[in-house]
Amino acid sequence: MQDELEEEISRRGEAFRYSLRHGRVEFEEEARRRHREMRVRLGTFLRQTRPMVVLTAPVIYAMIVPFALLDLFVTIYQAVCFPVYGIPRVRRRDHIRIDRHHLQYLNGLQKLNCIYCGYANGLIAYVREIAGRTEAYWCPIKHAARVEGRHGHYAEFLDYGDAEGFEAGLQASREKVLKEGD
Template identity: 85%
Template sequence: MPSTIETLIARIRALQDELEEEIGQRGEKFRYTLRQGRVEFEDEARRRHREMRVRLGTFLRRTRPMVVLTAPLIYAMIVPFVLLDLFVTVYQAVCFPVYGIPKVRRADHIRIDRHHLAYLNGLQKLNCVYCGYANGLIAYVREIAGRTEAYWCPIKHAARVDGRHDHYAEFLDYGDGEGFEDGVEAARRKLMQRD
């Protein structure tokens, strides 16, 4: 019989699937379909999008000067993001096979597709590429770190933690010394069966 935590996890996953399905149905409203991972807009929708695009000059005139001045700080973050991407990718390529942990697919987390939206000007498209990469990278890193934690130290914290990864709910209870050794082994077996 599943535990309360397992039941709750199953309900959360079902709700996440329902949410994804609802989001997917929005494509009909906005007149696009996904074919082999590519978005295809109806011709009329694409034409309307081009009409809605705000020209770059108009966009820049509407932008507050302080926003323009902070842009270099935002874009300078690309250096640590790329280094993080490189190091984490190498880390999982080398270590995960040794531990028997299934590798995280980068493409499942990093999606760069908003630049195809015809209602965005060039700068907006660049911003969307950047944000898609940066936030997708953080999700990718979080999953790699979550799998690492699930392998080495699957113990809940004593106090509540915001932004937990998907593995956390199945971690061992804080303070359960008697169940630790067996629990770690069970967590590792479960992790190795993922995907």
């Protein structure tokens, strides 16, 4: 499914007249010009924003402190523990993408919001993969009840209550996690 999504994004890139070159998006000049024309000026944007939305902004942006601390601690955890277990490290750049601020149709505040959301959601994906690899290494057992938003390793976990298959399943899960760096 991920490959299909990537193919669709590539097709849409052609439709919206951009391409990826060396990891950077390049729009055709005509597309950039049209984007600049479509940008809503900051003053207009703020006048159109409901007051309660403006008042909640500090609450949203205050989350940068716990996000940054989470980033720091999870990165340290991975750097210290993963080599001991032999688990391949998760690359931050594979999860944290900050590129939407290059879109010319966004004003400065919208760009700042996009940077924040790209970091926050990318960080959660990064943390989720680190946690997923950890769980696959130590405790690859499905939960008894349905769990929303499972990581990519979960589908191959052992069934809840499978005592007979636990040791072999644990070993197989560890071997798979250890091969992810190959």
